[in-house]
Amino acid sequence: MESNDFFVIKALEDGVNVIGLTRGTDTRFHHSEKLDENEVMIAQFTEHTSAVKVRGKAVIQTSHGEMYND
Numbered sequence: 001m002e003s004n005d006f007f008v009i010k011a012l013e014d015g016v017n018v019i020g021l022t023r024g025t026d027t028r029f030h031h032s033e034k035l036d037e038n039e040v041m042i043a044q045f046t047e048h049t050s051a052v053k054v055r056g057k058a059v060i061q062t063s064h065g066e067m068y069n070d
């Protein structure tokens with residue numbers, strides 16, 4: 001089953017999009033969150049969310065490490 005890992009996204013510019021994609025056979029967007037510069041989102045992978053797409057300049061921390069998205 002899913003591990004419910006947390007991840008952190010810090011926006012480095014205005015208008016960073018954090019998009020949640022559904023778990024299961026049907027993979028689709030179910031939520032889009034817009035972050036402005038210096039806003040931080042702390043979220044989890046859940047029963048409903050198996051993937052996340054980040055669009056924009058941001059620092060992303062997961063259990064697999066930290067990355068900088070340009």
Ligand code: TRP
Nearest residue numbers: 019020031043044045046048049
């Ligand atoms: N209702 C969503 C869920 O429980 C909320 C959510 C959790 C979410 N993690 C997310 C939305 C990551 C976007 C990105 O799955």
